Amino acid sequence: MSYNLNDPVKEKLKKIKLLILDVDGVFTDGAFYINGSGKEYKKFSARDGLGIGLLKAVNFPIAIISGKHSDATSYRMNELHITEDVYQGKLNKRDSYEEIREKYGLDDSEIAYVGDDLIDIPLLERVGAGFCVPDAPSEVMSYCCYTTTNSGGEGAVREVIDLILKAQGKYHQAVEKLLDYKAEE
Numbered sequence: 001m002s003y004n005l006n007d008p009v010k011e012k013l014k015k016i017k018l019l020i021l022d023v024d025g026v027f028t029d030g031a032f033y034i035n036g037s038g039k040e041y042k043k044f045s046a047r048d049g050l051g052i053g054l055l056k057a058v059n060f061p062i063a064i065i066s067g068k069h070s071d072a073t074s075y076r077m078n079e080l081h082i083t084e085d086v087y088q089g090k091l092n093k094r095d096s097y098e099e100i101r102e103k104y105g106l107d108d109s110e111i112a113y114v115g116d117d118l119i120d121i122p123l124l125e126r127v128g129a130g131f132c133v134p135d136a137p138s139e140v141m142s143y144c145c146y147t148t149t150n151s152g153g154e155g156a157v158r159e160v161i162d163l164i165l166k167a168q169g170k171y172h173q174a175v176e177k178l179l180d181y182k183a184e185e
């Protein structure tokens with residue numbers, strides 16, 4: 001799918017060196033499925049997982065900051081080989097953000113963040129490129145340079161990844177590396 005970006009947004013995306021993602025409402029549809037014994041389930045998109053594979057194929061760093069701790073999130077991030085820079089149970093996301101930013105030695109303008117709700121505003125107002133999903137509150141949207149076409153849990157993460165990689169001219173390289181890697185397995 002092709003997404004239209006205006007030139008100022010493309011210029012912002014060319015500078016991005018790190019993608020930080022929220023989980024609930026971004027990687028997922030924001031719903032919590034809980035069975036009778038309290039076990040939580042979440043729905044994740046396979047397309048988003050492949051998008052993470054594209055980033056990893058070109059050694060593009062990814063971090064997670066989620067307001068809620070969840071075993072389902074831990075399991076999925078492990079599956080995606082995102083084992084460092086995963087912060088859960090962080091309603092105040094600023095400290096985690098600052099730790100990640102310092103670890104990579106980046107300016108705010110070199111970081112993209114995808115969020116969906118009010119607790120994401122402190123990061124969205126700092127980063128070089130803020131993204132949100134279509135059902136985010138208008139207060140959140142006002143801090144974003146782009147609202148995804150796809151909803152959380154339905155390919156929103158993949159959409160953002162594709163946009164960044166295409167703006168940086170790395171998309172085809174990522175696809176080729178991902179396909180070569182998969183062919184070797």
